[in-house]
Amino acid sequence: MKRYGLIGYPLSHSFSQRYFTEKFAKESIEGVVYENYSIAQIDQLKNILEQQHDLCGFNVTIPYKKEVLAFLSSASPVVEEMGACNCVKIENGRLVGHNTDVVGFEQSLLPYLKAHHQRALVLGTGGAAAAVAYVFRQREIPFQYVSRTKSATSLAYDDLDEDLMRNHTLVINTTPLGMSPLVDQYPPIPFQWINEQHHCFDLIYNPAETLFLQKAKATGASIQNGAEMLVIQAEESWRIWNERE
Ligand code: NAP
Numbered sequence: 001m002k003r004y005g006l007i008g009y010p011l012s013h014s015f016s017q018r019y020f021t022e023k024f025a026k027e028s029i030e031g032v033v034y035e036n037y038s039i040a041q042i043d044q045l046k047n048i049l050e051q052q053h054d055l056c057g058f059n060v061t062i063p064y065k066k067e068v069l070a071f072l073s074s075a076s077p078v079v080e081e082m083g084a085c086n087c088v089k090i091e092n093g094r095l096v097g098h099n100t101d102v103v104g105f106e107q108s109l110l111p112y113l114k115a116h117h118q119r120a121l122v123l124g125t126g127g128a129a130a131a132v133a134y135v136f137r138q139r140e141i142p143f144q145y146v147s148r149t150k151s152a153t154s155l156a157y158d159d160l161d162e163d164l165m166r167n168h169t170l171v172i173n174t175t176p177l178g179m180s181p182l183v184d185q186y187p188p189i190p191f192q193w194i195n196e197q198h199h200c201f202d203l204i205y206n207p208a209e210t211l212f213l214q215k216a217k218a219t220g221a222s223i224q225n226g227a228e229m230l231v232i233q234a235e236e237s238w239r240i241w242n243e244r245e
Contacts, residue, residue, distance in 0.1 A: 121189075
């Protein structure tokens with residue numbers, strides 16, 4: 001038996017276990033299971049590793065994407081640079097860290113990118129924002145963080161004037177505002193200055209159309225949610241776990 005899983009807390013609404021279980025059935029992949037490990041402390045990962053000898057790899061979600069680094073024997077260059085890991089491969093007892101959110105975000109965004117999408121606003125400054133920022137740096141797309149707390153590296157929401165909005169035609173929501181059950185919330189940006197030149201991407205996938213996306217769509221902007229990113233990051237994890245060294 002090959003065992004895979006997800007660590008995080010809480011895990012009640014996890015997409016990954018359902019996705020992998022359905023994938024294994026649909027693709028007749030046998031002798032493999034994917035389980036949730038809902039752990040209240042990252043230290044409990046030690047017990048899982050001791051007890052589950054057939055564990056070959058696991059995904060990592062909120063709140064452990066940074067804390068898991070202390071358990072890794074080595075990490076990919078992306079993890080080294082970002083300081084966040086969401087996919088671990090176990091090889092001869094060694095834990096090797098990867099970040100598949102980066103690939104998920106980049107691959108899902110690419111089909112929507114147009115020549116006039118020259119600058120981006122990244123709403124929020126957490127773990128998902130770090131993956132988005134990594135991709136923009138790699139692709140040399142200048143971006144500005146927008147945060148509830150203004151700093152040397154982030155604008156405040158109040159700073160978003162007409163000029164800034166017109167010049168930043170990619171708007172990426174990495175905040176949890178609008179995510180079920182908080183479906184009546186949205187990031188406080190001036191939607192009146194969004195137009196059909198903009199592409200608005202919400203990393204949230206439940207609901208499929210958040211208020212942020214509904215308001216952006218009403219202006220004529222193109223929109224996308226985080227569903228495809230989620231599938232791509234899961235498939236990238238599966239590819240990494242099955243890759244021969
Ligand atoms: P996080 O670290 O908890 O939060 C992201 C950032 O959002 C925070 O750093 C904060 O930035 C801002 N924020 C939090 N609460 C807010 C509030 N009440 N009002 C305004 N801003 C707020 O979460 P994360 O891990 O980055 O994930 C963020 C979202 O992305 C989640 O909805 C998650 O489900 C989604 N996600 C989707 C995928 C996918 O594959 N589709 C992958 C990863 C994450 P400031 O303090 O700077 O304002």
